[in-house]
Structure formats: structure tokens, C-alpha cells
Amino acid sequence: MNAVSALPAARDPLARRDALDALDALDALDLLVVGDIMLDSWVWGPPRGLSREGPVPVVAVAGRSEAPGGAGNAAAAAAGLGARVRLVATVGDDPDGARLRELLHDAGVDTAAVLDDHGRRTVHKQRICSGEHLHLRVDSGDEAPSGPAAGAGIRSRLFDAAAGALSLVDSSAAVLACDYGTGLFSPDLVRRLGSAARNAGRPLVVDAHEPRRWAPARPDIVTPNAAETSSLLPPDAAGPFLADRPRAVAAHAEAILAATGARVVIVTLDRDGLVVLDGAHPPLHLPADPAPDGHTAGAGDTLAATLATAVGGGAALAPAVTLAAAAASVVVRRPGTSVCSAADLRACLGPRPPGAIDLPALTEQVRAERGRGNRVVLTNGCFDVLHRGHIAYLAAARAFGDILIVGVNSDAGVRRLKGPERPVNALEDRLAVLTALTDVDHLVVFDEDTATDLITALRPDVYVKGGDYTEAMLPEAALVRAQGGQVRFVDYVPDHSTSGLLDRIRGGRVPALARRRR
Incomplete structure (x- = not known):
């Protein structure tokens, strides 16, 4: 033989x-x-x-x-x-x-x-x-x-x-x-x-x-x-x-x-x-x-x-x-x-950034988690300049299930969505910070402008977005529901956004508490 x-x-x-x-x-x-x-x-x-x-x-x-x-x-x-x-x-x-x-x-x-x-x-x-x-x-x-x-x-x-x-x-x-x-x-x-x-x-x-x-x-x-x-x-x-x-x-x-x-x-x-x-x-x-x-x-x-x-x-x-x-x-x-x-x-x-898992391997892990009866939650975003709003958002998303997967936009994807001056932090830096959060189980990088390919492959039980979105704003929502999943929204934390934080830094506006501590 x-x-x-x-x-x-x-x-x-x-x-x-x-x-x-x-x-x-x-x-x-x-x-x-x-x-x-x-x-x-x-x-x-x-x-x-x-x-x-x-x-x-x-x-x-x-x-x-x-x-x-x-x-x-x-x-x-x-x-x-x-x-x-x-x-x-x-x-x-x-x-x-x-x-x-x-x-x-x-x-x-x-x-x-x-x-x-x-x-x-x-x-x-x-x-x-x-x-x-x-x-x-x-x-x-x-x-x-x-x-x-x-x-x-x-x-x-x-x-x-x-x-x-x-x-x-x-x-x-x-x-x-x-x-x-x-x-x-x-x-x-x-x-x-x-x-x-x-x-x-x-x-x-x-x-x-x-x-x-x-x-x-x-x-x-x-x-x-x-x-x-x-x-x-x-x-x-x-x-x-x-x-x-x-x-x-x-x-x-x-x-x-x-x-x-x-x-x-x-x-x-x-x-x-x-x-x-x-x-x-x-x-x-x-x-x-x-x-x-x-x-x-x-x-x-x-x-x-x-x-x-x-x-x-x-x-x-x-x-x-x-x-x-x-x-x-x-x-x-x-x-x-x-x-x-x-x-x-x-x-x-291509090479995988540290902290991320490729989509085929993640798909197999998700199938194994479902076999153990675990409920899979997916969210996605740029997560540039991580702040309190992000932390609260991810903790709330994790509460909808047993496994939280976070899709992270590539640097090119962030530029298309946010403009030529973004991201402030490169992909490897953003992944390194997200990896340290206990609420996050898996990170996956995607280059598309929407999370449709992630949803198609992973078939999440729950897809989570922030309260500044509505279902009408999400082209992914219909796909999630067609696959038998739910779309949930997490309350937006007021005055805690990356864009707002960057605007204050560029304008030299420092919050009052920070001024008192100096």
C-alpha cells in the first residue's frame, strides 16, 4: 500500500x-x-x-x-x-x-x-x-x-x-x-x-x-x-x-x-x-x-x-x-x-494578529460550544481607544449568553468607516487590550464593512449592538433572524464614545475631575 x-x-x-x-x-x-x-x-x-x-x-x-x-x-x-x-x-x-x-x-x-x-x-x-x-x-x-x-x-x-x-x-x-x-x-x-x-x-x-x-x-x-x-x-x-x-x-x-x-x-x-x-x-x-x-x-x-x-x-x-x-x-x-x-x-x-482566531477554526469551536449546550453571542466594532462605554457594553453583551465572540474591524475597515485619521490604535494594539478583558471569549478580525460574513459562518444565538443603533440601521438583522437568532441592543453609555473622547483631546478639553487631580 x-x-x-x-x-x-x-x-x-x-x-x-x-x-x-x-x-x-x-x-x-x-x-x-x-x-x-x-x-x-x-x-x-x-x-x-x-x-x-x-x-x-x-x-x-x-x-x-x-x-x-x-x-x-x-x-x-x-x-x-x-x-x-x-x-x-x-x-x-x-x-x-x-x-x-x-x-x-x-x-x-x-x-x-x-x-x-x-x-x-x-x-x-x-x-x-x-x-x-x-x-x-x-x-x-x-x-x-x-x-x-x-x-x-x-x-x-x-x-x-x-x-x-x-x-x-x-x-x-x-x-x-x-x-x-x-x-x-x-x-x-x-x-x-x-x-x-x-x-x-x-x-x-x-x-x-x-x-x-x-x-x-x-x-x-x-x-x-x-x-x-x-x-x-x-x-x-x-x-x-x-x-x-x-x-x-x-x-x-x-x-x-x-x-x-x-x-x-x-x-x-x-x-x-x-x-x-x-x-x-x-x-x-x-x-x-x-x-x-x-x-x-x-x-x-x-x-x-x-x-x-x-x-x-x-x-x-x-x-x-x-x-x-x-x-x-x-x-x-x-x-x-x-x-x-x-x-x-x-x-x-495571511498571518493572524496575536489574540485573534481565524474564522474556520472559530467556526469549529462554536460548533463544539453548541454541542455542550452553550449559547453563543456575537458583537462587533472598531474598539479604537477602549473606554468605559466599551467595558460596560461588552459586559452587558456577555450576559446574553455563555460565550462572547467579538468581531474586530481591520485597520482598513476602520479607515473606511471612520475616516483617514482612524484608527488611533493599530489592530494589534486593539486586540491586545480586548484580549485582557475577562468578558471576551474569542476575537476574530474581519475586513468587510458589515458583519454579514461572520454571522453567516458563526450563526450566533444572539447578535448584540449598542443602543445608538436601531434594527432598521442593521443590514445584518434580517440574516440573524433568518438563521433563528435574536438581535438585542445594549443601552448606550452617555458621553462615553471614542469620537467624543478624541474631540475633547484635540480641543484640549480635560474633564473637571482630571483637572482637580493635577
């Missing part, structure tokens, strides 16, 4: 540095994405028990979201990293197809080669959720092969060069094929795409429900998940695969590589991380930070898109895999189908 060695993990400073160096090369890179696209939609809300009409859960709808799915999600993921993405696909000439085009355009994806397949219904996957539980998925749309006109249009867009211009394959740094079995890829298209990428010297990355179909294309990288990998193993490997999936994949590396025809196979094993097979070196294993199964939609798309963008930018395999695994770890901590941006990756892979 082949041994499984450890891939340099995202926690390794050297691996982080190499991955971040590779990330810097991805901006404005041209990526071609070809594949099956679909509309993903989600209905969210707190549970209301079981229906009297039957043993099914009732969800009180509090929110809805839509996103491109399949190859559309992969294209959006690459665009989020800064790539210039051209998408070749088909949609039905129906309202779902029109909405999908709109979402792709909003994500920054070039949809000039997204063709209408007349008479066809767009694939639409609708999910109904409450809390972290997925109750139901409803699929609709046509998954038969594309019609002759659409197929001819796809081939023309991919391989025919306009006068004085290159074909889409030739003019791209890399090609990503997303084959989810909804009818786009014929055997002829598979062979022609592989041949065109090879002749142009462009990396071909394939994410396919049936990886064996792509062996004639001789792809550079294939990214099968656990179920897809099990179909590549010999019959006698089923038992060992169930017992120890990374080790079983390593033991059958040659068979998996031969079945896919790929130079590199990156097997994704959800909670068991991923295993890299390249035939020239021992298999490499990168463990995962586990996430709820209901959050894993789109993680494979994100991983494949990040890999294709990274290798298209010239990254070596190890940093490309580190980037891809980090991007997948970001999106699996968000409900729905989401995108990991370049800023998200820099935050995930």
Missing part, C-alpha cells in the same frame, strides 16, 4: 506565503470555462415544528437567495479571484435562463457565448433550509443532450477563430470543463476540447460526474469527489475505501490515474480533506477543517475554478492546491452557493 504523505498545509507559514505569491498572479488572467450551468436557489427560515398534514417540517420563510450553479458557480468563483472569465454554455429560453444570465453578468462573467437552447428548460435546483439543516431539494429542467443547433453553436464558439483573432481556447490561459451530466458534453466535444487545449499548450482542468468519460481528452487535472472516485476503483477496493478513504486512494493511485487519463488527479473527500496523485511522487494528503454537509454545495466548483485559475497563472501544483483547498474551506462555512474572493483568500492564508 502506498504511503500518504502530508501536503504542506495552509497552516504552514511557507505554504501560505507560496500560495499568496501565486494569488498575486491571478488578477486579469483569461480563463475559459465550458460546462453545464444551472440556477441554484435557497429558501431560508426558522423551523416551526412538524406539519399537521404529514410528518414533514414546516419552515417559516425569512429569506431567499439565488446564485449561478454548476459551471456558472465555477465561473463566478474564478471571476471573484480577479480572472477575466469567458463562459461557454447553454440555457433554456425561459425565465430561469434569463435570471441565470443576469446573475452571471452581475458576477463579472462574460456571457457572450452562453447560448439559448430553444425549447429547453433551464436546470434549476431549489433547496429549503432551516438552521443548518437542508430539508428538501427540488430539481427541475431538462438534462437531455443539447439540440443540434445549440451543439453546433458551442463548437463554433470554442474552436472557430474569427478573422484576425484566436479561438477561445487559444486566447485563454487555461480551460476548465465542468461536466455535471446535464447534456452539454458529447464524446466528440470531449475529444475536441482536449485536443485543442493540448495543441494550444493550455492546461485543461476537468470537474466531471463521470471522470472516465474524459480519459480521451487526456486532461491535466481531474477533481473527482468521493462518490466519483469510488467508481474508478477496482471492486475489491470498496471495503478499504469505506474504512480509510485517503489510504485507499493512495493504494490505488495508478488505477485512478489510468481510468481518468489525467496527469494529476486531486481527489476531494469532504471531511477527510483531499489527496493529490500525480504518478511521479508519493500521494499527498491535505486534511480538511470539517463543515456541515448542508454547506458543501458548490465547494467542488470553487476548488476546480481556483485550481484552473492558479495553474493558468503559472502556479506550481502545491501552491495551487493550497489556494484551492483554502477557497473551498471559505465557501463551505457559508450557507448557500457562495464565492470566495481574492480578499477572502488573503484573509484566510
